[in-house]
Each structure stands twice: as C-alpha cells, then as structure tokens.
Amino acid sequence: MSISESKPSNFIQEAIENDIKTNRYGGRVHTRFPPEPNGYLHIGHAKAICIDFGMAELFGGLCNLRFDDTNPVKEDTEYVDSIMEDIRWLGFDWEDRLYYASDYFDQLYEYAVELIKKGKAFVCDLSPEEIRAYRGTLTEPGKESPYRNRSIEENLALFEQMKAGAFPDGSRVLRAKIDMRSPNMNMRDPVIYRILRATHHRTGDKWCIYPMYDYAHPLSDAIEGITHSLCSLEFEDHRPLYDWFLEALEIPQPPRQIEFARLNLTRTMTSKRKLRKLIEDGFVAGWDDPRMPTLSAMRRRGFPPSAIKEFCNRVGVAKNNSVVDFAQLEHCVREELNLHAPRIMAVLNPLRVVLVNYPEGQVEEFATENNPEDPNAGVRHVPFSRVVYIERDDFMEDPPKKFFRLAPGREVRLKSAYYITCQEVVKDPQTGEIVELRCTYDPESRGGSTPDNRRVRGTLHWVSEDHAVKAEVRLYDHLFLTDDPEDGGDYLANLNHQSVEIKKNCLVEASVTAAETGARYQFLRHGYFSVDPDSTADELVFNRIVSLKDSWGKMQKS
RNA sequence: UGGGGAGUAGUGAAAUGGUAUCACGGCAGCCUUUGGAGCUGCUUUUCCAGGUUCGAAUCCUGGCUCCUCAGCCA
Numbered sequence: 236m237s238i239s240e241s242k243p244s245n246f247i248q249e250a251i252e253n254d255i256k257t258n259r260y261g262g263r264v265h266t267r268f269p270p271e272p273n274g275y276l277h278i279g280h281a282k283a284i285c286i287d288f289g290m291a292e293l294f295g296g297l298c299n300l301r302f303d304d305t306n307p308v309k310e311d312t313e314y315v316d317s318i319m320e321d322i323r324w325l326g327f328d329w330e331d332r333l334y335y336a337s338d339y340f341d342q343l344y345e346y347a348v349e350l351i352k353k354g355k356a357f358v359c360d361l362s363p364e365e366i367r368a369y370r371g372t373l374t375e376p377g378k379e380s381p382y383r384n385r386s387i388e389e390n391l392a393l394f395e396q397m398k399a400g401a402f403p404d405g406s407r408v409l410r411a412k413i414d415m416r417s418p419n420m421n422m423r424d425p426v427i428y429r430i431l432r433a434t435h436h437r438t439g440d441k442w443c444i445y446p447m448y449d450y451a452h453p454l455s456d457a458i459e460g461i462t463h464s465l466c467s468l469e470f471e472d473h474r475p476l477y478d479w480f481l482e483a484l485e486i487p488q489p490p491r492q493i494e495f496a497r498l499n500l501t502r503t504m505t506s507k508r509k510l511r512k513l514i515e516d517g518f519v520a521g522w523d524d525p526r527m528p529t530l531s532a533m534r535r536r537g538f539p540p541s542a543i544k545e546f547c548n549r550v551g552v553a554k555n556n557s558v559v560d561f562a563q564l565e566h567c568v569r570e571e572l573n574l575h576a577p578r579i580m581a582v583l584n585p586l587r588v589v590l591v592n593y594p595e596g597q598v599e600e601f602a603t604e605n606n607p608e609d610p611n612a613g614v615r616h617v618p619f620s621r622v623v624y625i626e627r628d629d630f631m632e633d634p635p636k637k638f639f640r641l642a643p644g645r646e647v648r649l650k651s652a653y654y655i656t657c658q659e660v661v662k663d664p665q666t667g668e669i670v671e672l673r674c675t676y677d678p679e680s681r682g683g684s685t686p687d688n689r690r691v692r693g694t695l696h697w698v699s700e701d702h703a704v705k706a707e708v709r710l711y712d713h714l715f716l717t718d719d720p721e722d723g724g725d726y727l728a729n730l731n732h733q734s735v736e737i738k739k740n741c742l743v744e745a746s747v748t749a750a751e752t753g754a755r756y757q758f759l760r761h762g763y764f765s766v767d768p769d770s771t772a773d774e775l776v777f778n779r780i781v782s783l784k785d786s787w788g789k790m791q792k793s
Numbered sequence: 794u795g796g797g798g799a800g801u802a803g804u805g806a807a808a809u810g811g812u813a814u815c816a817c818g819g820c821a822g823c824c825u826u827u828g829g830a831g832c833u834g835c836u837u838u839u840c841c842a843g844g845u846u847c848g849a850a851u852c853c854u855g856g857c858u859c860c861u862c863a864g865c866c867a
Contacts, residue, residue, distance in 0.1 A: 271866085306867070309866070372795085373795055374796095407865095447864090448866070452867085472861075549806080549817080553806070562817060607829090640828090683826045693828080787828045
C-alpha cells in the first residue's frame, strides 16, 4: 500500500496534486518548516513538521528547514540546536538545506530598494503611536501617512541612511505602499523594515534594520524556490500581502501559501509564557519535565517518535479549529509500544510473600516471553526463590466480588512460575499493617499450569527477593485537571497537584540493570516505562510513559 | 457592527450531487499464563430555515454560532 492510500486525503494534498496536474511549478513540490528560534518545539509544532516534511515526502519533493530569525531581540542560537534535535528525533531530514532568513538580509534589502524604485514602498517618519492611530480600526478606514508621497530619490536616500545607522531606533520605518482603506488591516501600508539596534545571533551587529515577517517570509520562500508554503490559520488574512510582495517584485512561479488549523490537545497548554511560569514557579522541573508538552519532554518521557507521527497522521489536516482528545495520542503510544516494548516484571508497591513449603536456598529459573506480540522477541529466564514480592494491590484480605487476585485461602498464578495459595496474613502488631503473606506453592504447577488443568482467575507479576533490584519509578499524570486548562478563566486553578508520584522503593527484574537511558519497557500489568537520564550506576529511574488500560481500576472508580 | 475563515457522532477526520464512513472514547460480550493485547457488537452525527433536484453534508438564498485581524512579534 502506498503512503497516499494509507492516509486519508486532505485539502492540501489535493491542492498540491492539482498544481502538479496543471504543471504550475513544473511538477515540483518544495516545502519548508520555518520555526522562529525563540523557544522549544511542542506537540503542536510536531503536526506542522509532519505536514511540511510529510507533504514533500509524499510527492517525492523536498522540505527545507529555515529559521525565521528576523527579530534579534527574541531569538537565540540555544533554540536553534534544540529545534534541530527535535526534528531529527521525529525522523525528518532536511539534508543540506538548512537556511536562515538572516542569510537573505542582503537580498531582502535589495528587494526593498526595488520596491522603492517602483514607487511601492516609502520611508515613514510617523511614531509607532501615530502609525497605530493612522491605521484606523476594524470598521473605519485608515488615513494615509503624510510621508507617503515622498519622491523615490528621497526614499532611496532615507532608506540607505536607515541602513547606515543615521537614525535612532523606532524613529523611521519602511512601509509598503498599498491601501490605507483596505478592509484587510494587513494591507494598510504595512511596515516592512524597522530600525533596531540589537545583536543578531547570526549576523551580529552588521544590521540595524530588520525586515518584518510579512515581508521576509514570501521572499525567503521565493529565494529558496518553495512551491507550497504551509502555515497555520492565523496567517490566512496575511495571504493577500504574501501575494502582493511576490507580484510587486515580479517573482516568476510565485510560491503559494496554504493554511491549516493548528493542533490543540485536551489537558494541554502550549502558551510559551504560561509554560515558563510553571517552570519559574517550580511546578515542573524544566522544559523537558516529562509532563510538559514540549517535544524534548515527550522524548524524555519515552514517547516513541513514530507514535507522535502516527498521531499527527490520524488527526488529519483541515481548516477547523479543533481540540483533539489526549487519549488519541496515548492510543498511538500504546499501539506502538505494545508491538515493540519488551516486557519485564516490576513491583511498584512491594508486599513480601514467603512460600513456606518451598525449599530454603533453592533457586529456579523460569522462561517467560519478552513480548507475546512478537514471537521473534524470544524468551528470558527469571529467577525464582522462596521469598518473592508481589504488588500490594494484588492482595485483599476481604475482597469484593470481582477481585480475581490473591486473598486468604485463594489460589492465583505467579506469572510463568507457580500457583500459590495464601495461608496466613502477617500483620504488624502495632499498626495492623500487613507486612507479609505466608503462602504455599503447588510443585505440580511449575511454569504456570497444572496437569489437572484447573483454572485460576488471577495471574500476578512478581520478583524474587534475592534477585530483584531497587529502582525509582515516576508516575505521571496530566498537568491539568480539566480538558481545557483555561476552563473557568484561570489555568493555575486547574493545575493537577498530583501530576507526579515518585515511588522510591520499587523492585524490578535484574534483567534491566544494564538498561540504557531512553530504553522502553512494558512493566507487566502496569504500563510502559522508559529509563530516565537521572538514572545512576547505582539506581535506575523510570518514567511512566503511559499506563496500560486498566479495566479493574475503572471498575473501582465507578 | 469591516475583512478573512470554520460549522458532520462525546472528540478528531472522510464522503468533491447518489447507501453518511473511519479512528479515538464510552458501554457490553468473547478470549486471555498481562483484568494488557486481540476479537465482536452497541453507542451516536450533517448549525438553523427555505429553495433547486428523481436525489443535497455537498448547489442557491437568508439567518445563527464560533475562530481570527487594529505589533516597528512571528
């Protein structure tokens, strides 16, 4: 099956197909992903990346990475590196096509001179406040600047002086001469160059004038030979301006801007300012705290990049503002990990179990499958002995009807090992807390089944006391309690104060001691976990990526 | 209230004048050496009102609701 058949079609794909059919760009498809290096990429960017690179891939075209760095006061090279890392992690490749809008500053300046010569741009001396006042409102037309009809020669001279640093910051701008009466605010003689003395992360102090996005973007696209410039919906009413620059400068085969709705997720906030506040207030540890919606956080948490890509494919491409259920993402993560994550046994809340009739000092090894979904994953051997630990939640002294696990007098299976029956519950005389279970095992049930084929309802995971290793496990939950973090108007009020639970004394199978950072496992009956970089030679630290679906847990809640 | 967009099950998407389809979620059942996974079934939809048509989610007219634009941000 080809890629185009496995994905539902969308309007952008159709538009590109049509352009190919009509030979609009000589059959070429060339897109670009244009981040501003002013912050970390988040899950919303992942959708844009998948669309930009994905469309090019689908049609055998190319996608450039271009940093849209036209505002030096906001941008930093620190972000450049993290953005590249995130895109690569998602599995996309811009090959040798790494560009910066700042690479084009000279060319962009020449284009501006050309606009002036064509009488399509002018230097305006109005202050920012005056420009705002002259712009008019949504319902009233704007007024033309008194500087609008300067001669070409004067504009040329002034613009050159702007570039040369003759004027203070903010004192003058270069504006496109379009239409102050346009109902589209973007066409009311927009500013295209401003004076700004700031050190640029790439061009240093070479420039004291910088182009605006609306001007730099279409021309950067044109310079790179971009055919389809895909962006989000809020740029829809910038499109006439995008086209205006290309037409004014008589760009042949001008690129075409197509807008799509950005991704929103339930229980997720992507506002840079608000996320920063969560960090500053110490609510999360940083931009890569596994609860954050950034790609670096998702990577640390253990989300497989393929799951994120699959998720982006599934949510589709459309023009309506939407909010996708986080469960959809979790589903993609589980689907991927179910197929590929090796299984191990880990006990998060250990309860000691002594098998009273099992010989002291004896150790057996039981073969158990690494992944029942993947026959090629093989088996491993787990050690078993007289004292094991099971999950505290897997025992109840006075169990309700549908509890299929261990209880006094009841028999259950220890996965791949033996059937055991609970004979005695040992409690702390002071607190009444259950400290130990004394059970018998059935030697006939070796490997987990008996000759008489009798059934047991429950199968528990376990670890051997003498062989298990201690680990820290971090259980994550959503950062917000409400689907919409802004519900009620205050996102801080909706914060989930139990969004992380750190469990210090977990016991995991010795087979994972050598696990590398980032390795992903399924902890049997719990969920999927990855090795956090906080792990040391002495102790592994695991992040819960996502839990397994838990029908027992669900029953208990209702 | 000017301009630009968008309205299809709870959520996201498809259907391009011809049986409203898919995924997620929820619910029920089957199966199970993971209460996982898998399988089966159910759940539930074209913003409203007119019109054109044998036939409308799709075309036309009018309305409603939501998003978006008044940075020398991107």
